[in-house]
Amino acid sequence: MSRPGSAGADDSRCPRCRAPILRQLVGRIAALTVTADLTPLTPSQQAELREPNRLIWCLRGGDHTTRRLAWTGRDHPANCPHPHVTEHRCTTEPDTLF
Template structure:
């Protein structure tokens, strides 16, 4: 995947999840980016920190000239709080996607790896 040199990836896109909620989608990070899907509901940094869990992160939401941009919420460690709105990872309430049926395998009368003429 090619990204702009600044590594921002163009910011977050507002999309609808299959459960119907508005979410923000973005690759966050410059090297090993995470594909983030976060609820579009903005909240304070303290409220987002209260909802954080080991597998559910909160994100600092900045507004740039290109639109919304998700950033790592490392502002919690600074101690002074963060004046930017925050969002939390989305937890989808839609039913799981159906499991595809396994494909029927065709058995052959020739050993594996041997070519056959049809």
């Protein structure tokens, strides 16, 4: 996993549903640990999935550079060319202990 403010990220799969995810510490001062789905969202999907505790992230980099997440806050350009993703929420029920 990456240090706060670094450009690195950890591509992996969700241990429960096996969906491709990206884990990264995002931010320089008060970093958030983000686990994001790698499925790009359309603008209407972004509006539907955005919640106070489920943010939309801009996924920068790719083929020849390390992928990194950036928050899509109010200063994020409306015509951003990068894919946008959201926090992963596993759809698989956890195994029961009984």
